[in-house]
Amino acid sequence: MSNGLEEFKDELETCFGTSCGFCERGCPVYQTLKVKTLCMKGRNRTMLGLLQGKLEITPAVIQAAFECTLCGNCDRWCSLKNTEHTRAFREYLLKHGVEPMKEHSSLVLSIKNYGNPWFQPRSARTKWSRGMNIPKAAPKQQEVLFFAGCTSAVTKDLNKGLVASARLLQKAGVKFATMAQDEPCCGSTLLRVGQTEEFEKLAKENVKKFESLGIKRIVTACPGCYVTLKKSMEMNGSKIEVAHVSQEAAKLVRDGKLRLKKSSEKMTYHDPCHLGRLGGIFDEPREVVKAVADLVEMPHSRYESRCCGAGAGLQSAFPKLSRDLAAKRVAEAKGTGATALVTSCPFCETQLKTVPGIKVYDLMELLVDAAEDIEKNNGNNKKQKAAS
Amino acid sequence: MYAQAADSYTVMSYIDELVSALGKEKVLLDPSERFVYGADWSPRTPDEFVPPDVVVLPRTTRDVQRMIKIAYAHEIPVTAGGGLTGMLGGAVPIYGGIYVDTTTMNSVVEVDPKNQTIRVQAGATLQEVNDAVQPYDLWLPHQPESKWVSTVGAAIACDNDSTFGVRYGKILGCLLSAEIVTGTGEVLELGHRKAHFTSSGYKLKDLLAGSEGTLGIITEATLKLEPIPASRQVDMLVFPRMGAAVDYLSRVLKAGLCLEAAHINCKRRLNFYTHSYKLKHGRDPAIPSWAEALLAIAFAGDPEVVATQREYAIKLAKDFEAQLVEEREIVEAWWASKYTLDFEPFKQKWPDSQKLKKFGAADPGVPVGRLEEFYHKFIETAEKHQLEIIGMNAYLEHPSSIGFSLSCAVFVDYRNADEVRRFREFHDELSRLAVAFEGTMSTFMSDTYQKAPYLELEHGPSLKYMREVKRLFDPKGILNPGKKFLREVPKK
Numbered sequence: 026m027s028n029g030l031e032e033f034k035d036e037l038e039t040c041f042g043t044s045c046g047f048c049e050r051g052c053p054v055y056q057t058l059k060v061k062t063l064c065m066k067g068r069n070r071t072m073l074g075l076l077q078g079k080l081e082i083t084p085a086v087i088q089a090a091f092e093c094t095l096c097g098n099c100d101r102w103c104s105l106k107n108t109e110h111t112r113a114f115r116e117y118l119l120k121h122g123v124e125p126m127k128e129h130s131s132l133v134l135s136i137k138n139y140g141n142p143w144f145q146p147r148s149a150r151t152k153w154s155r156g157m158n159i160p161k162a163a164p165k166q167q168e169v170l171f172f173a174g175c176t177s178a179v180t181k182d183l184n185k186g187l188v189a190s191a192r193l194l195q196k197a198g199v200k201f202a203t204m205a206q207d208e209p210c211c212g213s214t215l216l217r218v219g220q221t222e223e224f225e226k227l228a229k230e231n232v233k234k235f236e237s238l239g240i241k242r243i244v245t246a247c248p249g250c251y252v253t254l255k256k257s258m259e260m261n262g263s264k265i266e267v268a269h270v271s272q273e274a275a276k277l278v279r280d281g282k283l284r285l286k287k288s289s290e291k292m293t294y295h296d297p298c299h300l301g302r303l304g305g306i307f308d309e310p311r312e313v314v315k316a317v318a319d320l321v322e323m324p325h326s327r328y329e330s331r332c333c334g335a336g337a338g339l340q341s342a343f344p345k346l347s348r349d350l351a352a353k354r355v356a357e358a359k360g361t362g363a364t365a366l367v368t369s370c371p372f373c374e375t376q377l378k379t380v381p382g383i384k385v386y387d388l389m390e391l392l393v394d395a396a397e398d399i400e401k402n403n404g405n406n407k408k409q410k411a412a413s
Numbered sequence: 414m415y416a417q418a419a420d421s422y423t424v425m426s427y428i429d430e431l432v433s434a435l436g437k438e439k440v441l442l443d444p445s446e447r448f449v450y451g452a453d454w455s456p457r458t459p460d461e462f463v464p465p466d467v468v469v470l471p472r473t474t475r476d477v478q479r480m481i482k483i484a485y486a487h488e489i490p491v492t493a494g495g496g497l498t499g500m501l502g503g504a505v506p507i508y509g510g511i512y513v514d515t516t517t518m519n520s521v522v523e524v525d526p527k528n529q530t531i532r533v534q535a536g537a538t539l540q541e542v543n544d545a546v547q548p549y550d551l552w553l554p555h556q557p558e559s560k561w562v563s564t565v566g567a568a569i570a571c572d573n574d575s576t577f578g579v580r581y582g583k584i585l586g587c588l589l590s591a592e593i594v595t596g597t598g599e600v601l602e603l604g605h606r607k608a609h610f611t612s613s614g615y616k617l618k619d620l621l622a623g624s625e626g627t628l629g630i631i632t633e634a635t636l637k638l639e640p641i642p643a644s645r646q647v648d649m650l651v652f653p654r655m656g657a658a659v660d661y662l663s664r665v666l667k668a669g670l671c672l673e674a675a676h677i678n679c680k681r682r683l684n685f686y687t688h689s690y691k692l693k694h695g696r697d698p699a700i701p702s703w704a705e706a707l708l709a710i711a712f713a714g715d716p717e718v719v720a721t722q723r724e725y726a727i728k729l730a731k732d733f734e735a736q737l738v739e740e741r742e743i744v745e746a747w748w749a750s751k752y753t754l755d756f757e758p759f760k761q762k763w764p765d766s767q768k769l770k771k772f773g774a775a776d777p778g779v780p781v782g783r784l785e786e787f788y789h790k791f792i793e794t795a796e797k798h799q800l801e802i803i804g805m806n807a808y809l810e811h812p813s814s815i816g817f818s819l820s821c822a823v824f825v826d827y828r829n830a831d832e833v834r835r836f837r838e839f840h841d842e843l844s845r846l847a848v849a850f851e852g853t854m855s856t857f858m859s860d861t862y863q864k865a866p867y868l869e870l871e872h873g874p875s876l877k878y879m880r881e882v883k884r885l886f887d888p889k890g891i892l893n894p895g896k897k898f899l900r901e902v903p904k905k
Contacts, residue, residue: 045559079448
């Protein structure tokens, strides 16, 4: 179970007692807006004020709770679990009568109705895999599940990344299945907009589904799904292992199983918050980029990477700030002299592509394009080509 | 000590003017927003916390000027702050009024690599300054542990400490010129442009160091930069007595060695810096039982020069019964805590070691020959007031001299009003004692409200000249009232 805000009271008092403010330096929202209520030190103080009865819930309090990407940069500089505090803060407000932000309500409604936050029919989840002969998961028929994640599956521009991921798994000889249109929502959005109870219910149902299929390992291409599924397993005591596809890809590269054409193009890598800081995966994506291009690092990378601004409902509820954060990140990437920005998260990819001036690649797509011994398109595309 | 904030009628009369002059996005009024800006690192009970009546987020000197003119007309207290990392409440708005968050003014105005200077808005953090000049192979060597958050303006106004003081001095050694807005709203430039020093006029710029925002709000500063040394070597030596470490440092300087950093820690204080070491090894660092003082020294420059100086320094140590700390992890844990702040995760000092109690310190300065005597007085005083002792640091803060600032630190349970009271008594007693020792009450935290009631003890009749200086810059006493001097005007 996730902790409620009251259970963090000691930590909030510790932050008040310490007040070092080291969280300010890397906080993308604070560094853009420069209002201390919107960095973790201020947010912790606001939460404490609420619990002590010194403050009432006002629009500014609600803004402090929700104008945050939950990117975890503050956790890097602190022994407190600040991102968890903010999640609990959101949950606290909803429990105390605050209406969910209208932008977030619609996401939640869509998850309930369609199993994804994008108002796309369940059937849309299967489009990317047509013609690829990937079996649908059935009880005891497979041990590995490829969890595509909703965003890439229902967004046409992101389909290629999923196809590339699946091709790489095939190349690695992994026998896997997908859940096709039955793939559930991982619950990441629910968790991050403060719908903790809904998330816990969903996580329990999901784990039950995976276990009934006899799944031993889940590989996903989405960092949000990666950390959320891992949390679901931990919360429900499941032994199902969760991996990100970049880990599989790096293994293929490391073992020399791909014939790669390396270019001299300068590329930089953007660590998605959920994969890097929150998921602990930094090296594997870099191994992949280094294998196919000349990797140059941005000043803020790895643990210090700056959020693209898409996360935790910021994109929907605070679109201008979200765009500003993306522009800052792209400016940083361009400052390295790189001509391409590589990432491995559908949210980051979509978000960074909104800023002109640099090419944005999905990590898996980049690898497959450089591999001379992997089929580039899925069967569906081949059919289309044949028809034309 | 903490007065009530102004009544709502007075508040409303000037806030409308602030909003109209600055725009509503630069004026924060919600209780939750004001709640966040009213506290710093200093120990205080939750009941003592009084938020400002309004928070102003200026972006330009003009914004500050507009705001002060309104405050001047209405005689509203104005307290400026930066990272709010002061340890004695210097930037806490104890009379309510306007809190000016200067961190919103953090632009770099000019980097001049040829003349090795930078002009910045005063809300830039010390780290932001260094980030801006690092590409030119330059750095600002004023480096307190709070450098990620501490701003240029606050470093000047508080006159805080620096890890590299023994080579470069404190912030005043880097400050060439500063722009301020006085208590009447006048914009003044104090200093000597890009020249390193001057013999012309009165050095009004120097008044800003430790002024705590009582003379004006610093809005821009021109700082002298230094070339980044190619290499650095940090070592630690243990001594049987604090005094032996001082004698050794005097010998090192006599020999002509160029120290970059020198810090004497008592044995207890080392434990405060080695939390991560203990987590890793499950034990305290192995320091000889006879060792009472740990001296950390650094040399920096070209590798050959550093190696030669280090070797000579270690050779000299043998004459002082000192021993080199061979376990590099101890040295590195200390250095990380002091300078690189590179923790994985960051939990050496803040906040992991402060879950139950808060760090509290007195910051006196005593003559160099009386360190050991004062150290024993510190322990005695802390024990008398039943405070848990963290320990003492003596930081060398003056270029090429053994002059040090002292951090006499204890843990304070800030939830316990009696313990906070005992901490303040401890602080005041050590401050007064330092004067009796022919020293000074403050070396890096300034006076704040805490030393204001007995500042005459240190300054005698010259205090009235200081009051006159204050009056000249701030005739209505609106700038950070209650700091340095007790507030003269009636409370609102």
